[in-house]
Amino acid sequence: MFLFRLASFVFGYVNMLVQGENIEKFLNVAVSRGIYLWDISRAGDNRIFVKTRLSAVKPLRHIARKTKSRFSFRGRKGLPFIAGQFRRRKSLLAGALIFMAGLYILSSFVWFIDVKGNRRLPPDMIMKTAAEAGLRVGSLRFGVDRQRVENIILERIPEVSYVGVTISGTRATIEIAEKIIIHKLQMKPAHVVAKKAGLVREVLVLVGNPTVKEGDIVVPGQILISGVVSAPDGQNSALPGGPAGGQLVPAPAAPPAYVHARGVVRARVWYEGYGEAPLVEEGTRATGSTASRVCIKIAGKEIILSGVQKIPFSMYTSERDVKKPPGWRNISIPVELITDKYTEIENYREERSRDEAAGIARRKALESARCGIAGEVMILREQSGEVVLKNPEGVIRFTATIETLEDIGVEKAIH
C-alpha cells in the first residue's frame, strides 16, 4: 500500500469532484478500464470525491462523457506539480544549483595545510617545498600528486626521513619524521673560557694548553684552556738525529699551533641571594571570584550581550580585551567586541611572628640565590644568615649563599 502511495506521489495525483446521475457506472467503467481510484467519499447527492493518478485523467474524460458525468479538480499533489512550481521560480532553482556547484567546486580545493611531526624544521620551509611540488593552499585536490610531493620533499630536505601526505576534505596533512643528523665537531681554533667567576677545583684538558690550575680564582671571560699551543721546547731537541756531540742546539722557535681547545674545568661557584619579609604585611590580593561581560560597541554605544550588568564587587581590577574587524584602506567598521573581565580584590593585613617572618625571608633569599643556577651543577653548601641592622623597621632580612661545583668552561673562537 505504501509503495502504491509513493508511486502515486512520484507520478502525481489529483483529487477531483465527480458529478453526475450515474456515478456508480462511472466508477465501474473506470475500474474495468484498469484505472486505479482510491479514497472515494460521498460529497452529497450525485457528487463524490475521487483520487486518481495524473495519467488517468485523460481516459477519465472519455469515461465521464460516456457516463454523462462531469468532474472538476479540487487538489493536486505530487512531484510533477512541485516541479511545476519550481519551473515558475527559475531563479530559485538556479540559486540552488549554483549553491550546489559552488559547494562542490570550493570543496575540491585544498584550503588548509598542516605540518605535523616536525621538531626542528620550520613548517614554512616544508610548506614552501610542498608548494614547489604542487601542494599549496588553493591548489586543486585532484591535481595534487601526493607521491610526487612526498618524493620532492624527501629529495629537497635532507633532514626528513619520512613524509606522508594525506588529503582529507579540504585539509592536507604533511606528516614528517625527522632524521637526527650528527654534525661534525667544530674544528675551528677556540679557547675554553670561564663563563662564571669561581675557584678552580679541577682541570681536565683534552686538547689545548691549560692556563689555570687548581686553586686559581678566575673571572668571567678568562681563558682557562688556551687554543694556542706553542711547540714544547723538548720536542725539537728530541727530534731524531738531533744533537750531535751531546750539545743542545737551540732550535728556531716554532710558530704556535692553533687548536680547538677542549676540556673540563670544574670550579666552586658562589651564588648569593637576598630576601626580606615584613612583620606586618598590608596590601591587596585577589579573592578568586571573577565576573566577566561581553559587550558590542557600535559607533560609540556599548550594548551588553552577556554577563553581568553591574559589577558585583566593591574593589576590583578589570581587564579589557577588544576585538575589532580588520580595517581595509580607509574603511574601518565601527564595531568592536569588548570582553571585560573583573577580578575582585580585597585589602588584607597580616601580622607575623618573628619566626614566621624569618622563615619567609630565608626561603626568599635561598630562592633568589637559586635563580642564577643553571645546568648541571652539584650543590656543595647552602647557607643563610640574618642581616641585623641598627633600626630593624619591622622587616626581617636574610642573605643566602649557595656554593656549587660546576663546569664553568665555555668554548670561544680565537679571532
Next chain:
Amino acid sequence: MAWRDFKKRLKRQMSDIMDIPSDIVMDLPKIVLVGDLQVFIENHRGIVEYTAESARVSVGEYEVAVTGEELLLRNILPDEICLEGRIKSVYFIR
C-alpha cells in the same frame, strides 16, 4: 437451469474432494471483515450503489450490501474493493 445446478454441485464436490478453496473453483466472492472498520470484497462485479450510509456491490448472481456510517471506498481494483467506515451490517440481496 438444471444443467447449471448440476455444474455447481459438481464444482462444490470437486472442491470438497480436492480440498481447493471454493471461492476459486466456484468463482464466489470472498468477504473479509476487519472489526467494524473495513470490508474487503474480492471477486466483485462492480458497484451498484454507493452512498455514505450504504453500498451495494454486485458479486455475480447476487449483491453484497454494506450499511454503516461515513463509508468510504478506500480503493477499487478490478477484483477487489475495500470499504472503510463504521460498519453496521453486511448482508446479501438476492
